[in-house]
Amino acid sequence: MRRRLGEGGFFTFRVLIGVLLCFAGVMIVLFALGKASAQPRTASAPTNKIAPEVLADTAGGKSASVIFLLADQADVSAGYGMKDQDARGWSVYNTLSQHAARTQKGIRNLLDSRGVTYQSFWVVNMIIANADRALVETVAARPDVARVDSNRPTRWIEDPSIANFGVTSGNPSTIEWNVQNVNAPQVWAMGFTGQGIVIGNEDTGMRWTHNALKPHYRGWNGVTADHNYNWWDAIHSGGGVCGPNNQAPCDDSGHGTHTTGSTSGDDGTGNQIGVAPGAKWIGCRNMDQGNGMPSTYTECFQFFIAPTDLNGQNPNPALRPHVINNSWICPTSEGCTTGDELRIIVENTQAAGIFVEASAGNSGPPCSTVNDPPAIYNASFSTGAIDISNTLAGFSSRGPVTRDGSNRLKPNISAPGVNVRSSVNTSDTSYANFSGTSMAGPHVVGTVALLWSARPQLQRDIATTKMVLQNTANPGVTVNPPQTCGGIPNTTIPNNSFG
Template identity: 50%
Template sequence: MKYSLPRVAPLALACAAAMSPVFAVEVEPGLRSEAESNGSVGTLIVLQAKAPKQLLSPEGNYLERRRELVNMLRATAEVSQAELRTWLDAQGIAYRPFWIVNMIEAELTPGQIDALEMHREISAIKANRAVAMQGPVLGPIPDAAVGSGIHAPQATEWGVNKVRAPLVWAEGFNGQGVVVAGQDTGIRWTHNAIKAKYRGWNGVSADHNYNWHDAIHETGSSCGANSPVPCDDHSHGSHTVGTMVGDDGGSNQVGVAPGAKWIGCRNMNAGVGTPARYNECAEWFLAPTDLNGQNPDPDRAPDVINNSWGCPADEGCTAGNEVRQAIENLVAGGIVFVASAGNDGSSCQTIFSQPGTLDAAFVVGSMTSSDTMSGFSSRGPVPGLGEVKPDVIAPGSSVRSITNSGDNSYTSMSGTSMAGPHVAGVVALMMSVDQSLKGDPARVEQILRETSVPISNSQVCGGIPGTTFPNPVQGMGRVDAYNAYLALDDIFADDFDD
């Protein structure tokens, strides 16, 4: 898909190459040989120009700051991409431009890579490989609390109770006024437990503009390409949204924040993602658009995003690459970015994939209902990372939530993918208690850490004992919605006393 954006006067790229004999674009090792073997290869063409975010004004509320950020990112991309897009058009190369990161997705031949390699405005040409998601375990897994590992359906599911969400509900706060989001395999929006919570549903009809985006532009699954309505071709995405907001009004209270509204973006095709798909969803979340991809509106961005996906190095996500920049821009836009740690435990240094390896992400490990670490939960430390990861842990073993197989269907899954949405739900509860937390990820994350409850653990990772917090096994411990509520209540009391 190509977008009509203002262009500056073009200059032939061949001229740029001729004027810059000592300049060379960084081409990911092995990318050209991959193109030679297959005839062409999926790439991300990353431009040199970066939005000068240091010039953004700290004044105004978070919505005003987000608008200014989006305008700056879009303007930077529109001007700096103009020459390259003119060349791509002339070559008949299909492409997709981005502004959340200044890059263009395109399928290139070896000759086209060579032609771009000396262009001064390009920083790098990187891989955009498709890699299957590391899936959760379906059904129950062994859990010391229940012997067989089978959790019987409960009116309020064990994970929701474990983070003490019902105590916050009892105080009158269930996520009302907050928008949560999920980028994943999609969502069965008509499910009885989440339909009424969809921001696009008014009780009579659905409007999917600004509430749903499909980043999958080719067929290959039951959802097809460019689905105009929320669709889930895998069930993983529906399950995570259910844990955030699910409640059928009866015996299926599976969600932590049933009063919140949700929106969504499909970033995997039957569980297979690429860096471009992740960034496309990130860009849409920062400024949601209508179903035609037009009229972006940063005021309709979500307050918190759950990310139960991973992008390993072999997919093109390496330290310092474009997915990291997109996530940093989401957080700069005032959005809390919750990410699952991964399911490669139980050894130390097993958090391998972005976004779990990133400072900007609030990373979540998994625990069982018996207050032990889930064996599969990835542990830190992450080499070279300035913060201890995971940040916290949450229920992730044998978590029951909705599926995509019917409007009243449920199943249990296990994985850090199931832990992350518990935390996103807790964030929604916190924001419903204190609306001033919206647009302030740093403050939200600080409160989450300070109010978490450590569980017993003797494993030592990175030389940090299990009795020292944070540590690379459980971070600061299990998130606790009621502790967070009490902390916010104390703040209100102090403000009142002052």
């Protein structure tokens, strides 16, 4: 699974100001909220329920970590019609958790009787267990099981031709170009910096003590830190320099510190690296030195829907973030599940009123390279990358999505993702320039924070927010050479090159 990406999007991303309803004297009329229609929540069981990867991993008497996806998935579509947002969060959480507790009993009793170690989830109705072939076949034969997928660890490796790891510590003389590109300073001047908005970031972790991040961490009150409900570590073994099960945010890579800085970073002394410095951030580590698994991604989404204390107890959906940055992908070529797990997770997260942004990927310029979760889903708002001249980055993945046969137009939008300067984990004063769709996504997240700060009536109104972003984005993106993907030339808006 890839962890750190920079990917492409819809129109460009300079729109911010127009999005805030009043810029250059032009009023933008908000469209009536179109509630996203929930897809059917019951997973369809294939003829052969067992994924080829599972068969390979359990051959010759071996055991492997596998996913048992239940056929009966909870229906949380009622969340879209709820006006009270705290009640909405609790409703989605209660529906999901109670449904899982009720429908998992049979499988859990079976696993308990055999002394099998397992982890159950409710954000998607599934159980992950260490199983041999005999157990896999026994569980797959059950009518309440839709599919058995692999929970293989996967490796995301940044293309060295894309990333620039030059580390600096000096203060810049101006606001970073990428922050200016989305017109964030003009919005700040109007008095909106993202205040009142909470951003979730699941990544390689965060160096929370970094000077540009610490003031904006929800767990820091200016005197003491409280990491309960503000941080979760989904890495339970290994963990590199951080080790496993950290009780405070830690970043074993630098990637997560960089993406978090681009959403809300500002050290107050000139390093204005974040789009929404008035927003607060919370975090979850879903990768171990660049290695992730479906289970770690799932664990982070579950934490964000209902944050818990550091013991994983006492969940409180009222503390969930407004928007989540996902600068990672999960390719099948590296062992990622081919089932519906991540799609269901993203849909359930959106039903809870959380905007899910996902980097498009760094596999461009060919068409149909936006081909991996979570960027491929209809519920995800996927982001491509442009440079300082508003030219689409060559590495930015293009649509349409062919993996699921939908030919879905992707990415949804594009944002600055080339030579982006932000915080890194080397020290509390270190910065570096990275490139990738991983760097682009945080600009969308920061813009959502600014928009929702300026127009509270739009908060958690995801359908309208997506429409506003797409309809007001700057379409002036250069694609060199010109490109037609999915039968749509890049001169037509929207398109499968940059959105």
